[in-house]
Amino acid sequence: MRISLNWVLEVAGLDPDTDPAEVGRRLTAAGLEVESAEQVGHDIEGVVVAEVTAIEELTGFKKPVRYCQVSTGTGEPRGVICGAVNFSAGDRVPLAQPGARLPGGFEIGARKTYGHLSEGMICSAAELGLGDDHSGILVLPPDAPLGADFVQYAGLADHVLDIAVTPDRGYALSVRGVSRELATSYGVRFTDPAYADLPADVAAVSDQVHPASIGDPTACDRFVLREVHGFNPAAPTPLPMRVRLARSGMRNVSLAVDITNYLMLELGQPLHAFDGDRLSGPIVVRRAQPGEKLEALDHVVRELDPDDVVIADSSGAISMAGTMGGLSTEISDTSTDLVIEAAHFDSRAIARESRRHRLFSEASYRFERGVDRELPLPVTAKAVALLAELGGGTAVPGCTHAQVDVPQVTITMAVDYPDKVAGTVYGRDAVLRRLHDVGCEVSEASRPQEPEAASGTPPGRVVTGTGANRYQRPDHGKHDRSKQMLAVMPPSWRSDLRYPWDLAEEVIRLEGYENVPVRTPRAAAGRGLTERQRLRRTTGRSLAWSGYVEVLSMPFSSPAEFDRLLLPEDDPRRLAPVIANPLNDDEPLMRTMVLPGLLRVLLRNIGRGFTDVGLFETGRVFLQHRNGPRAAPILRTDRGPTVHEVATLEAALPEQPLHIAAVVTGERELDGWWGQGRPAGWQDAVEAARQVLRDNRVPFHIRAEQTPPWHPGRCAALFVQAEEGQEWLAGYAGELHPRVITAFGLPPRTSAMELDLSVIETAAAALGPVEAPAISPYPVATQDVALLVPESVPAAEVEDALVEGVEHSEYRGLLEGVRLFDVYTGEQAGPGRKSLAYTLRFRAPDRTLTAEEITAARDAAVEEAARRLGAALRGAS
Amino acid sequence: MSAPNKQYDPVEVASLSPGEITRMRDEALAAVAAAGTLDELKAARLAHAGDRSPLRLANAEIGALPPGARAEAGKRIGTTMRAVSQALAARQQVLEEERDQRVLIEEAVDVTLPWDHRPPGARHPVTTVGERLADVFVSMGYEIAEGPEIEAEWYNFDALNIPPDHPAREMQDTLFVAGPDGGRSGMVLRTHTSPVQIRAMLTRPLPLYVVSPGRCYRNEAQDATHSPVFHQIECLAVDEGLTMADLRGAVQAFVDAMFGEGLRTRLRPDYFPFTEPSADVSMECHVCRGASTRPGGPACRVCRSQGWIELAGCGMVNPRVLIACGIDPDRYSGFAFGLGIERALMVRHGVTDIRDTLEGDVRFSRAFGVEA
Numbered sequence A: 001m002r003i004s005l006n007w008v009l010e011v012a013g014l015d016p017d018t019d020p021a022e023v024g025r026r027l028t029a030a031g032l033e034v035e036s037a038e039q040v041g042h043d044i045e046g047v048v049v050a051e052v053t054a055i056e057e058l059t060g061f062k063k064p065v066r067y068c069q070v071s072t073g074t075g076e077p078r079g080v081i082c083g084a085v086n087f088s089a090g091d092r093v094p095l096a097q098p099g100a101r102l103p104g105g106f107e108i109g110a111r112k113t114y115g116h117l118s119e120g121m122i123c124s125a126a127e128l129g130l131g132d133d134h135s136g137i138l139v140l141p142p143d144a145p146l147g148a149d150f151v152q153y154a155g156l157a158d159h160v161l162d163i164a165v166t167p168d169r170g171y172a173l174s175v176r177g178v179s180r181e182l183a184t185s186y187g188v189r190f191t192d193p194a195y196a197d198l199p200a201d202v203a204a205v206s207d208q209v210h211p212a213s214i215g216d217p218t219a220c221d222r223f224v225l226r227e228v229h230g231f232n233p234a235a236p237t238p239l240p241m242r243v244r245l246a247r248s249g250m251r252n253v254s255l256a257v258d259i260t261n262y263l264m265l266e267l268g269q270p271l272h273a274f275d276g277d278r279l280s281g282p283i284v285v286r287r288a289q290p291g292e293k294l295e296a297l298d299h300v301v302r303e304l305d306p307d308d309v310v311i312a313d314s315s316g317a318i319s320m321a322g323t324m325g326g327l328s329t330e331i332s333d334t335s336t337d338l339v340i341e342a343a344h345f346d347s348r349a350i351a352r353e354s355r356r357h358r359l360f361s362e363a364s365y366r367f368e369r370g371v372d373r374e375l376p377l378p379v380t381a382k383a384v385a386l387l388a389e390l391g392g393g394t395a396v397p398g399c400t401h402a403q404v405d406v407p408q409v410t411i412t413m414a415v416d417y418p419d420k421v422a423g424t425v426y427g428r429d430a431v432l433r434r435l436h437d438v439g440c441e442v443s444e445a446s447r448p449q450e451p452e453a454a455s456g457t458p459p460g461r462v463v464t465g466t467g468a469n470r471y472q473r474p475d476h477g478k479h480d481r482s483k484q485m486l487a488v489m490p491p492s493w494r495s496d497l498r499y500p501w502d503l504a505e506e507v508i509r510l511e512g513y514e515n516v517p518v519r520t521p522r523a524a525a526g527r528g529l530t531e532r533q534r535l536r537r538t539t540g541r542s543l544a545w546s547g548y549v550e551v552l553s554m555p556f557s558s559p560a561e562f563d564r565l566l567l568p569e570d571d572p573r574r575l576a577p578v579i580a581n582p583l584n585d586d587e588p589l590m591r592t593m594v595l596p597g598l599l600r601v602l603l604r605n606i607g608r609g610f611t612d613v614g615l616f617e618t619g620r621v622f623l624q625h626r627n628g629p630r631a632a633p634i635l636r637t638d639r640g641p642t643v644h645e646v647a648t649l650e651a652a653l654p655e656q657p658l659h660i661a662a663v664v665t666g667e668r669e670l671d672g673w674w675g676q677g678r679p680a681g682w683q684d685a686v687e688a689a690r691q692v693l694r695d696n697r698v699p700f701h702i703r704a705e706q707t708p709p710w711h712p713g714r715c716a717a718l719f720v721q722a723e724e725g726q727e728w729l730a731g732y733a734g735e736l737h738p739r740v741i742t743a744f745g746l747p748p749r750t751s752a753m754e755l756d757l758s759v760i761e762t763a764a765a766a767l768g769p770v771e772a773p774a775i776s777p778y779p780v781a782t783q784d785v786a787l788l789v790p791e792s793v794p795a796a797e798v799e800d801a802l803v804e805g806v807e808h809s810e811y812r813g814l815l816e817g818v819r820l821f822d823v824y825t826g827e828q829a830g831p832g833r834k835s836l837a838y839t840l841r842f843r844a845p846d847r848t849l850t851a852e853e854i855t856a857a858r859d860a861a862v863e864e865a866a867r868r869l870g871a872a873l874r875g876a877s
Numbered sequence B: 001m002s003a004p005n006k007q008y009d010p011v012e013v014a015s016l017s018p019g020e021i022t023r024m025r026d027e028a029l030a031a032v033a034a035a036g037t038l039d040e041l042k043a044a045r046l047a048h049a050g051d052r053s054p055l056r057l058a059n060a061e062i063g064a065l066p067p068g069a070r071a072e073a074g075k076r077i078g079t080t081m082r083a084v085s086q087a088l089a090a091r092q093q094v095l096e097e098e099r100d101q102r103v104l105i106e107e108a109v110d111v112t113l114p115w116d117h118r119p120p121g122a123r124h125p126v127t128t129v130g131e132r133l134a135d136v137f138v139s140m141g142y143e144i145a146e147g148p149e150i151e152a153e154w155y156n157f158d159a160l161n162i163p164p165d166h167p168a169r170e171m172q173d174t175l176f177v178a179g180p181d182g183g184r185s186g187m188v189l190r191t192h193t194s195p196v197q198i199r200a201m202l203t204r205p206l207p208l209y210v211v212s213p214g215r216c217y218r219n220e221a222q223d224a225t226h227s228p229v230f231h232q233i234e235c236l237a238v239d240e241g242l243t244m245a246d247l248r249g250a251v252q253a254f255v256d257a258m259f260g261e262g263l264r265t266r267l268r269p270d271y272f273p274f275t276e277p278s279a280d281v282s283m284e285c286h287v288c289r290g291a292s293t294r295p296g297g298p299a300c301r302v303c304r305s306q307g308w309i310e311l312a313g314c315g316m317v318n319p320r321v322l323i324a325c326g327i328d329p330d331r332y333s334g335f336a337f338g339l340g341i342e343r344a345l346m347v348r349h350g351v352t353d354i355r356d357t358l359e360g361d362v363r364f365s366r367a368f369g370v371e372a
Ligand SMILES: [Zn+2]
Pocket: B285, B286, B287, B288, B289, B290, B292, B300, B301, B302, B303, B304, B305, B306, B307
């Protein structure tokens, strides 16, 4: 909110020369963050009040041009060329004399133009920094003193405070609210402008005023109308009022509209002016009827929702309550009988209405955040008084006043409660003083009743009863130091104050956050990182050390992307949660795989000249329920949820496992002075997957598999071994399918892996700590065997057979390691066969193995490979 | 170079005459001294100290002497052979040293040559700075808690005292998840990590000290300081007798650990529906320490010469939130404070454009290495 500092200081009763920076600091410390205090008017020099004494219309030009004689009261009149025509001889105007300076450093000189010497410039409002109205020059009232410095005369020297008002503090969206905080901060007595200069009979009702009633008490609890008759629609808005409106960024519209805006800025109450002649029949505040339409002041015809609050007369809806007035009853430049409305609408109803129609106005902004319910009577009284005073006409005595009884809020609070929240001692006097500063009425409360049940029921509870919204704070012995309870009635403008903690915040805020002590934390009894959290860090570091760069990608996806990944129509990875209002219409889905985002990032890097790259990303993916999305209930908040309620919420959420994906392309090992490098390939992707599984210390198996988006002949599925012989699919790795590579525009042979870390971590969490090996001091015996197997037999199965062959024999425990050191296909292997050469390392824990034992153990290994896979020892006949 | 004397006649005892032995010794020593390489020395050793050398052969003749002459001849031969052997050893050492010197020079390599077979890897600073931030809390005894990114509205809003139709809901432009038949799902992409607070309060025993880092989403346009996808980290403490003084202490301890000791922190009133009182946290600029605000002081880019840097939001847990979690607000109180991880990156590492964190440019991650 932008507001004039002069105005705020005036209402707060402070010296107009108060330091703006200090004002900013104090308001910010009080919770009204002053984002800027912009100096205005200081950049205008040499502009004075002058009178136009003669006008000569110049002809022969494309636009009207006037050569005017202007006088500043002393000396000879000057000639000035002017393009505006909204003034006459005898009018007083602001004149920028030669040598004058206008906002933006614009300097005025005497210059020859249109055949005359123009000695200065007659100024428009915009040229003086008062809004954007360039349409004509600013005509001043006839009593403007000739020759007076215009900046002084109009009070232009000011600062504009830009205050970021948080949504809980609607009262601060007015000079009244800001000034109250400032007066409190400076410790000066505050006089509420809402009640200053009011007639005694402000509440008097009259049947001479247009009738109105409240049709829906949930929509509106106060509605006030007053009337002015014989108003002069052409009456100008006084300059000081215009200046203040301009400081808040409000345009000068007409006197009637300017007065309603001015009072809204000053006091925070939105007002609306109807043309009395265009109202037909009694007014009622109600919800819209089905199919009802309204054309608002913005000339848009809207179909109203039955939840919308409207102001209607016998012709139907004439205004969207608290949001925007209707066109049919708008005041015009011929309106002389005005009906002024001020009301108190339900904040949530207005919030819904304004959002539903995407119609955000100064009024709806304030109603949403809470408007003082007591303002409509005094503010309408001020409005009609101003209209009558400044626009002629007469205010009709009395008003129409419809209202619904609203219970007074009373909060019971222990006097030491703010101490308990802040961790300090303010004392009773300070608490009472601060509550008074806020505007509360405070009295001693009788001690609250003991709670009916000592435990089991939530002790904090709001009791809504007849006429009271009472928060009871049961005494658990915590407040023994002071049994004194206060009954606090918050002021009408603070609808945000409902609970003791709201009051505690007020006390602590006004006493200053800087005066809250700092207590060094005691260490809590935490158990450090969990095993999963530890392993996740290890996994990331490990891939980084292996040359993969971690990146983050946007976690959104689309059906088109699933097509590019060759996912079949029934692939579960197409079951992506849908975003109702996506950031980008092309990506309306949450990702079900990390990989596609990573491929996009890879492309970006390649485009930027990084062609030899390995990338990885860890993040959640999102999988919708198979039978479609579910809906999560909105639970109550006045107690903790039941186990069943929590289960219902959780059941609605999509699965969100944590995945890790890596992609590698270009040269995995670079060419260099050492010689040739090595291109990245499926092996690197599979090895990256192996590495993740190894780092997590889970036993796993690899099998060939065919699944998109991988190359059907170069795709490995990785399974972790869970307890009891179960295997869980952890993910896939290998070269990407050539069609996927084409669809994404990736380099050939780009390879990738994606694993479900949630699965891996679950398997890892079931494992205990590492068991230390027994280190045998006896010598190792190595045996090399070359096995001929059909080409289709995977090496992993041969190795499994070798290991298990020994383990299931009497030589169990002797095989220390197996390493494949050669793969050979060719003539000597025979057609359709390959030779796999392994080194077997044998060692016993307690002795040196004999040659016979070693041979027998080797034979046990080879026999199992022969039995399972038809492996033949190469070289053997 | 000398060679074995092929004319030598072992039968003639004259070979053991003192003159002859002196001659053999002189020849041997001359050959040793003349050896310029280890190979030449090896040949000299063979010729003058080997099994077939004149001295060894002469030594073998001692038995042919009359017994009275044997002792003297033996002594003479022994002394001579020792002298030759010493000369050989000395020469061997000299030549080896020369050889070592030369070979080391010849085998020298350019040790500055690169061996970067693999382009370097790195972790993302959002990860590593997030870990560092979390570790500050872990070291204070907090435990890391996590939650889902598609979250029930009740967790994300209602339970946090952000009721429907309240302007506070609109402060956080929300991405909604579509429900059955395109209707409302009651689920959102979480707009902050605060729903993890609710989850922790519902599932963990009291007292409770948790810290939750994670990814959040807002429906807002991307620019240098805003991103629709970003990361937060926040801590929550719920215990008996916690006050705002404890909150200030935790904030100060956090800043001490993250930015170094001695920087002041400042709380100013703010509004978050789930805390009351609420505050924003600023810390003294760790770069200029306020020097930029003094007259004539140097300008500071990090704090824009304000002297203070806005870092986090915090507050005492609103008792309404405790009630929604079934916690007795008369027995327990709590505080929470949280900040954007990207914000921490900007402050601590001078990241100026938040978009760098989501583009995935390898140069960005690589600059931070494996641990930021
Ligand atoms: Zn600084």
